[in-house]
Amino acid sequence: MAPHQRGVSGRSTAAPAPSGGVQPSTPIRLLRGLWRRITQPTAVLGLLILSLLALPFAMASTLSGAMAAQMEVQADEISTLASSIRSYYADNIISRLQASGGQAVFSENYHQIPGGIPIPATLAIELGDLFDSANADRRISYSFISDYPFAKRVSPPLDGFEMEAIKAFRSNPELDRYTRLKQSWLGQPSFRVATPVLMRKACVSCHNVHPDSPKRDWKVGDVRGIQEVTVRGLDIKGLGRFGYLMAYMGLVGLVSVGAAAAFQRQASALERINRRLQDSNERESEMGDQLRSQVxxxxxxxxxxxxxxxxxxxxxxxxxxxxxxxxxxxxxxxxxxxxxxxxxxxxxxxxxxxxxxxxxxxxxxxxxxxxxxxxxxxxxxxxxxxxxxxxxxxxxxxxxxxxxxxxxxxxxxxxxxxxxxxxxxxxxxxxxxxxxxxxxxxxxxxxxxxxxxxxxxxxxxxxxxxxxxxxxxxxxxxxxxxxxxxxxxxxxxxxxxxxxxxxxxxxxxxxx
Missing domain, CATH: 3.30.450.20 (PAS domain)
Incomplete structure (x- = not known):
């Protein structure tokens, strides 16, 4: 006779769970129950009304924080820029004139010349650097650009917008500004504005005889280049509050989805009832016609x-x-x-x-x-x-x-x-x-x-x-x-x- 077989652990094996599909876990059942409760028409409608009533307060709080943060950033930038311009003027104009006994020499290389002060183009370029240093994130940038740079001056190549702006100003003397707006949902938006830099009488007499000038036939009113200002998307320090607003809007979206689902179910039920009533009315009408005919x-x-x-x-x-x-x-x-x-x-x-x-x-x-x-x-x-x-x-x-x-x-x-x-x-x-x-x-x-x-x-x-x-x-x-x-x-x-x-x-x- 074969020996009695036992399991490895020596204990009887529990009966298998009845077939019929995997039973959902307790958290899933709780979530389903919660979802059924909050998607009831009365609950959804109440949540939606509360969300809509609270939306103006959330928007006001978020915009108030954003505006305060932006004003603080702009105040800091303006203060920094004013201090930089004052320091630039004191160091490169007043100090140099004092050191030369009041004798001024206008040059693009004014740093190497006693009594030298910057010419307008050099002043515009160096002011652009001050603008860039005033906002560390380079949200605002200023530059003086020309397609005829001096021979010894390192100048970056012009991009498409800058070339188009110079061409537009030279072809249309009445044009006083050239702009481009770049919208971006994922990246950083920007707004660029260019204004023409026109040759004046003093500029023409200087550039046409300057040894480093690439062009010697300038006339008064010619477009020397452009002055470009670029403003990029704001870096708001109160972005955390916007995060709260986005979370709140997400909550409103979920409530709206629940409301749509609840009302869709109600609409479907009403549609089914209407179809049955319509069918009943049609049958009643047909029976009425038959009854009248039989009568x-x-x-x-x-x-x-x-x-x-x-x-x-x-x-x-x-x-x-x-x-x-x-x-x-x-x-x-x-x-x-x-x-x-x-x-x-x-x-x-x-x-x-x-x-x-x-x-x-x-x-x-x-x-x-x-x-x-x-x-x-x-x-x-x-x-x-x-x-x-x-x-x-x-x-x-x-x-x-x-x-x-x-x-x-x-x-x-x-x-x-x-x-x-x-x-x-x-x-x-x-x-x-x-x-x-x-x-x-x-x-x-x-x-x-x-x-x-x-x-x-x-x-x-x-x-x-x-x-x-x-x-x-x-x-x-x-x-x-x-x-x-x-x-x-x-x-x-x-x-x-x-x-x-x-x-x-x-x-x-x-x-x-």
């Missing part, structure tokens, strides 16, 4: 049924004992029962002693199976008189075999049955009833056609009903043809050709 159809059918010359009755198969819920005026006229004595009762009140039990059984069988019925039987009026009823039943609504209603058409065909028992003279008198019966058949055929069309439009016309209507129409058309033949026979009979008292037994053979 119009029912109104039309009701008018047809109410004014028909044949009986129309409707039995509710959903109620106990299948009571009649509607009868038209023709039904009351044929049976003698007014509406209040016919509705609410099963139509068996029309039966009597001579009612054929087999026909009744056929009617009951058809109703149980939910099928149509067509036939004739003896019924009784309210006053007890009998009449022959040509009865048509057809199911409407519900499901196959279990209709909700049965519609019945009643037609008094007693005259047709009585015609067989009358003598020839009496047959002649049946002309008007026969015509009336034929008219009723015509209306019954028209009613059947309208009803069939209505059932088809409402999707209630089954194949079985279609077959029943076709069979009934053929039967009615056959009966109509027979009535027409009977009318033709009656019209052909002349009283003088058939003396009174003759029976109808021979004429009955001519009836269809």
């Amino acid at each position: 119009e159809e029912l109104r039309l059918l009701s008018a047809v049924a109410e004014h028909a010359t044949f009986g129309v009755s409707i039995a509710d198969m959903r109620q106990d004992d299948y009571p009649l819920i509607y009868v038209n005026e023709a039904f009351s006229h044929i049976t003698g029962y007014p509406r209040d004595k016919a509705t609410g009762f099963n139509c068996r009140f029309l039966r009597g002693p001579d009612t054929d039990p087999q026909v009744v059984a056929a009617i009951i069988s058809a109703i149980r199976e939910g099928k149509p019925f067509h036939g004739e039987l003896v019924n009784y009026r309210m006053d007890g008189t009998r009449f022959w009823n040509r009865l048509t039943l057809y199911p409407v609504g519900g499901s196959t075999g279990k209709p909700d209603f049965y519609v019945g058409n009643q037609m008094d065909v007693t005259a047709l049955h009585s015609a067989r028992e009358l003598n020839l003279d009496q047959l002649i008198q049946l002309g008007a009833p026969t015509a009336a019966a034929q008219g009723s058949l015509d209306e019954l055929l028209a009613h059947q056609s309208a009803l069939q069309t209505s059932l088809r439009s409402q999707g209630l016309l089954t194949v079985e009903l279609e077959t029943f209507f076709a069979a009934e129409r053929r039967t009615l058309e056959t009966l109509q043809a027979r009535l027409q033949t009977t009318r033709n026979v009656i019209q052909q009979i002349r009283p003088e050709q058939h003396p009174p008292g003759r029976g109808v037994s021979n004429q009955e053979e001519r009836l269809p």
Whole structure:
């Protein structure tokens, strides 16, 4: 038998965690919960309002600190520049004139000449150095530049802006300044302005005879060079406050993002609700249109049924004992029962002693199976008189075999049955009833056609009903043809050709 295996540590191994994905850590769950809370519409809206209310105070505090720091920098630069110019004037003008006994010599190399003082170009160059030394970060620089430097003077090459400025001034004497602004989001922005340095009379007389001059044909008003001032982006010592402002703006941005997300969710929910409401309205409108159309159809059918010359009755198969819920005026006229004595009762009140039990059984069988019925039987009026009823039943609504209603058409065909028992003279008198019966058949055929069309439009016309209507129409058309033949026979009979008292037994053979 194999030895019992144990783990290396001797302890049982814990059951593995159920599968289904890596569970988030506790900090992540806390962050998600916090995010769900702060992105609630009410919380987001409150934070956004507080942030916007605090924004003017944050901007005012930051700008106030920046302005104070900038004013301090500018004050220091102006003070340094003024001190430098005063020292320059004392050292290079007053002191040198005092040392030479008041004799002044103008030269670009005034340092090596007793009593030498700088010429205007040299003064402009050395003042530029003072400007540069006044701001250690070289935020502001001043320079005198010419494309015709003296031979012994070291001059840096001109850049594109400087060449363009000199060319512009020489081509357009009316131009007094040439500028360029450099915008930069990542680097340091700068603004450069150049003004022309024009040759004056004293300058022309000096430069045209100076041994180091590169040009000897200067004229008064010529552009000797340019004086350029460059101002770069400010170095604000209160940048820390701007850091706070940026952090605050970042916070406002996050709150805005949260607000946008919350309102987006609300907007999406409202959009879904609006779509559902719109769909519901469209469906309601369609149902309303269908209902109005059906009401119009029912109104039309009701008018047809109410004014028909044949009986129309409707039995509710959903109620106990299948009571009649509607009868038209023709039904009351044929049976003698007014509406209040016919509705609410099963139509068996029309039966009597001579009612054929087999026909009744056929009617009951058809109703149980939910099928149509067509036939004739003896019924009784309210006053007890009998009449022959040509009865048509057809199911409407519900499901196959279990209709909700049965519609019945009643037609008094007693005259047709009585015609067989009358003598020839009496047959002649049946002309008007026969015509009336034929008219009723015509209306019954028209009613059947309208009803069939209505059932088809409402999707209630089954194949079985279609077959029943076709069979009934053929039967009615056959009966109509027979009535027409009977009318033709009656019209052909002349009283003088058939003396009174003759029976109808021979004429009955001519009836269809």
